[in-house]
Amino acid sequence: xxxxxxxxxxxxxxxxxxxxxxxxxxxxxxxxxxxxxxxxxxxxxxxxxxxxxxxxxxxxxxxxxxxxxxxxxxxxxxxxxxxxxxxxxxxxxxxxxxxxxxxxxxxxxxxxxxxxxxxxxxxxxxxxxxxxxxxxxxxxxxxxxxxxxxxxxxxxxxxxxxxxxxxxxxxxxxxxxxxxxxxxxxxxxxxxxxxxxxxxxxxxxxxxxxxxxxxxxxxxxxxxxxxxxxxxxxx
Numbered sequence: 001x002x003x004x005x006x007x008x009x010x011x012x013x014x015x016x017x018x019x020x021x022x023x024x025x026x027x028x029x030x031x032x033x034x035x036x037x038x039x040x041x042x043x044x045x046x047x048x049x050x051x052x053x054x055x056x057x058x059x060x061x062x063x064x065x066x067x068x069x070x071x072x073x074x075x076x077x078x079x080x081x082x083x084x085x086x087x088x089x090x091x092x093x094x095x096x097x098x099x100x101x102x103x104x105x106x107x108x109x110x111x112x113x114x115x116x117x118x119x120x121x122x123x124x125x126x127x128x129x130x131x132x133x134x135x136x137x138x139x140x141x142x143x144x145x146x147x148x149x150x151x152x153x154x155x156x157x158x159x160x161x162x163x164x165x166x167x168x169x170x171x172x173x174x175x176x177x178x179x180x181x182x183x184x185x186x187x188x189x190x191x192x193x194x195x196x197x198x199x200x201x202x203x204x205x206x207x208x209x210x211x212x213x214x215x216x217x218x219x220x221x222x223x224x225x226x227x228x229x230x231x232x233x234x235x
Contacts, residue, residue, distance in 0.1 A: 024145055029127070029145075032138045034135070035128070039127060052127075054126055054127075056120055058119050062119050063119075063157050064101065064229040065120050065150070065153055065159045066092075067146070067159060071123060071128045073128055074086055076123075077128040079108075081107065082121040084109065096222065101222070118229065124142065125142045146169055157228070157229050158228045159197050160199075162202045167197070185199060185221070
């Protein structure tokens with residue numbers, strides 16, 4: 001089956017390894033042809049870049065799971081670690097360190113020795129999308145990985161969604177309709193199993209430069225997420 005979306009084709013991965021499709025991450029994933037072709041093109045432009053699906057970062061048994069949108073072209077897509085090497089990571093890692101969730105305030109490379117403490121970072125879409133805008137079908141295709149990650153992250157009690165796309169991806173991964181909980185900065189939504197979904201505006205360059213998201217606003221949400229996550233006990 002082939003589905004046409006605007007100028008692009010989405011081809012369900014009929015030949016994909018089923019074991020990989022049922023895992024929380026596939027480093028060789030090519031389920032979205034548009035994203036695969038874009039990664040190939042960027043690799044030609046920047047041979048030193050990672051240019052593959054970006055794996056989650058942090059302890060799988062962490063109490064706090066942070067879900068972003070997708071790798072940035074010159075950030076995670078370059079370094080191979082979420083929110084590393086671009087503007088969005090500056091506020092994120094500085095804030096995580098301030099509240100005891102990271103061993104240092106700066107993330108520069110996948111091998112820089114930085115560790116997350118009781119936190120884990122992943123993305124709703126694991127591959128770099130053109131213009132940082134994944135198509136709805138690409139978000140849906142990648143949601144299988146987020147679903148498995150949530151199932152395997154049994155210690156995670158709080159899920160911090162950075163932006164509306166991440167919020168909707170978490171709802172889908174939890175088998176909830178998109179209208180079950182409305183995205184709003186600092187909003188808290190109960191999930192099954194005693195978990196909590198906490199929303200924040202994405203810490204992107206645009207949001208921080210326009211002051212839609214200030215450091216104080218972001219710190220307030222991260223502090224709340226930490227307190228709730230560490231106070232909870234897995235069931």
